[in-house]
Amino acid sequence: MRRTAAALACVAALAGAAGLVAPVGSAVAGSESGGVLVGEQPVAGTPQVLDGEVFAIAQVGGTIVLGGSFTRARDDGSDVELPRRGLLAFDAATGRIDPAFHPDPDGVVEAVTVGRSGSVYVGGEFSSIGGLPRAGLAQVALAGGAVVPAFDPGRVDGPVRDLRLRHNRLWVAGAFTRIGGRKQRALAVLAARTGRTRSTPQVRLAGQARHGLGRTAVTRIDLSPNGRYLAVVGNFRSVQRERRAQLAVLDLRHGAAVTSFRTRFYAATCQAQYYSYVRDVDFAPDGSYFVVATSGGPGGPGSPCDSVARFETRGADRAARPSWIASTGGDTLQAVEVTAGAVYVGGHQRWLNNPFGANTAGPGAVVREGIAALSPVNGLPFTWNPGRSKGVGVGDLLATGAGLWVGSDTDRIGGQVRARIALLPAGGLSYPAALAPPRRLATVYSARGGELVRRSHRASRAGPPSTVPGGPDWTGVAGAFLLGGQLYVAGRDGSFTRRAFDGMTYGPPEPVAAADGLVPLLAWRAELATVTGLFYDGGRIYFTLAGSRALHYRYFNPQSGIVGADRLVASRRVGGFAPRRVRGMFVAGRHLYWVTGSGRLRRTGWLRTAQAAEPSGEASDVGGPKVDGVRWGPGVVFAGPPARRGG
Numbered sequence: 001m002r003r004t005a006a007a008l009a010c011v012a013a014l015a016g017a018a019g020l021v022a023p024v025g026s027a028v029a030g031s032e033s034g035g036v037l038v039g040e041q042p043v044a045g046t047p048q049v050l051d052g053e054v055f056a057i058a059q060v061g062g063t064i065v066l067g068g069s070f071t072r073a074r075d076d077g078s079d080v081e082l083p084r085r086g087l088l089a090f091d092a093a094t095g096r097i098d099p100a101f102h103p104d105p106d107g108v109v110e111a112v113t114v115g116r117s118g119s120v121y122v123g124g125e126f127s128s129i130g131g132l133p134r135a136g137l138a139q140v141a142l143a144g145g146a147v148v149p150a151f152d153p154g155r156v157d158g159p160v161r162d163l164r165l166r167h168n169r170l171w172v173a174g175a176f177t178r179i180g181g182r183k184q185r186a187l188a189v190l191a192a193r194t195g196r197t198r199s200t201p202q203v204r205l206a207g208q209a210r211h212g213l214g215r216t217a218v219t220r221i222d223l224s225p226n227g228r229y230l231a232v233v234g235n236f237r238s239v240q241r242e243r244r245a246q247l248a249v250l251d252l253r254h255g256a257a258v259t260s261f262r263t264r265f266y267a268a269t270c271q272a273q274y275y276s277y278v279r280d281v282d283f284a285p286d287g288s289y290f291v292v293a294t295s296g297g298p299g300g301p302g303s304p305c306d307s308v309a310r311f312e313t314r315g316a317d318r319a320a321r322p323s324w325i326a327s328t329g330g331d332t333l334q335a336v337e338v339t340a341g342a343v344y345v346g347g348h349q350r351w352l353n354n355p356f357g358a359n360t361a362g363p364g365a366v367v368r369e370g371i372a373a374l375s376p377v378n379g380l381p382f383t384w385n386p387g388r389s390k391g392v393g394v395g396d397l398l399a400t401g402a403g404l405w406v407g408s409d410t411d412r413i414g415g416q417v418r419a420r421i422a423l424l425p426a427g428g429l430s431y432p433a434a435l436a437p438p439r440r441l442a443t444v445y446s447a448r449g450g451e452l453v454r455r456s457h458r459a460s461r462a463g464p465p466s467t468v469p470g471g472p473d474w475t476g477v478a479g480a481f482l483l484g485g486q487l488y489v490a491g492r493d494g495s496f497t498r499r500a501f502d503g504m505t506y507g508p509p510e511p512v513a514a515a516d517g518l519v520p521l522l523a524w525r526a527e528l529a530t531v532t533g534l535f536y537d538g539g540r541i542y543f544t545l546a547g548s549r550a551l552h553y554r555y556f557n558p559q560s561g562i563v564g565a566d567r568l569v570a571s572r573r574v575g576g577f578a579p580r581r582v583r584g585m586f587v588a589g590r591h592l593y594w595v596t597g598s599g600r601l602r603r604t605g606w607l608r609t610a611q612a613a614e615p616s617g618e619a620s621d622v623g624g625p626k627v628d629g630v631r632w633g634p635g636v637v638f639a640g641p642p643a644r645r646g647g
Contacts, residue, residue, distance in 0.1 A: 039424050047074065047097050048418075048420075054420045055109065063092060065112050071083065122139075123162070158217075161175065173232070186217050203239065205234075207237025223283070231248075242262075245266050270294075274297060274305075283338065306329065326352055327357075341431075344404060346370060346408070349372070364521040366381055366517060370387060370394070386414035386424065391408060437589075490531060549579055551614070575615060581597065591603050595633035600632065
């Protein structure tokens, strides 16, 4: 995840090469707009790193630089072992290791970032590099691997964990208290030429996630693509004297002021041995949100432990909740990389969609060994599943125009041997755009007995009915919605299917059951027996239940067919919308429509946010016996585009 200015350009190139489209709306981005994932099979020819672990990956022009705890490597297909302690460089196109780049630090390298004038900055736990004394931080020229003598941060009394360069300012994160000639704890800004601490901006961090445990430290940082925001994670309790537990966002346009974003999500305690459990953070390519990955042990639904979570960058909420949470059920996630099409995560996880697991596969869990691609909209996995031998985990992920680089401590990924470094190529699995409800109300479908009836509906005026023959037995259907030319049907018997539907004819049904492969998601199946209304919007299936005062939702990824394991609440009664009175509902554009037991079709506003959506404003009748002369329901009702001509 150690993204640099050069790498950010590569991410943009990857998005362009993949034909990704811009996000729709401000509340959600990513999979609702379609996208392309990287391939599942690694490319041939990358080097073989023969021991230790790769902790950091950076690209400088046509060269890839790795940092880690390794000591030996070889070119792919060669039997000649090359000594490479902690650092190596190779050609991004051919995979050939640079014979002249041989700095040989005497300890572990944990961070590498693109430097000035054909160089890299490297950080970690070493005392010398390239034959010169440097305590944990140095600048190294790519040509020849010599240390740049002018850059000398002096005594650094603790390990350096991460680095970012912006406008001749080098941001340094770690577990130090002195760096660049001054006392400075955990996060420092150095002059990029000299390595001396800059007087401004100055950042003050203090405390520990759990009082008195471990050293105050910053483990990972990331800059937003426009350079305005710096996300900071680690073992701390306050930043700039404001309370921020393990996560803070700084506004660099105002020195290094802490933004109004604040969350208590990471103030929660995980298992006792994890006093600080946040492992990585990465901004989306457009900077609108960032994603955090953690360890910590199993924590259950809604827990920050062993999870990945999305937060909105500019949220003014001073008690911000994640937009979504994806849980492994007890396995660590160490690295996250966000692209326009997916959130890639790596660790030693066995499963995802597993909030009810405790080092076991819980209801709805899906296998994703060691690496996964998640929907940016809701955190549910795509079908993408190369798998990798887990080991300790993934040390770093880096997206470039060529694909996704994966650095780890193991040697198998995608069923092939790629020792500790692999490239999953660009241009793999694609998923379609326009998976969204209609932008405006044009056609309403309603079940009457065992038949489906179609009507146009505009400005509280209903057109004549037209029966759509065939299809499911609508007497046993709990709810339905149209999405991307597919009709999703939830049966009261617990079935959930989809089939092609053009408004007039049906294709054959197929089950949507990806969340049932290991431990069946029985709670979802049981809910369908009492559903009174159901629709899809923004990566979520919203539904009401008989006797419940809440509007519920579960995450849903149409590409993979995975339904979220946890049931969540979007809202309770709001304005004129009372969930207990719903007898069928759908969304079109910016409005929520629902049918009452007396056959009225009602409408209210539908306010979308990143966390979910909810009814908004006063309700009004737009249909019913006294409005358009139609008794709408009660029963299944959904919206769609006009049927094709001749329907």
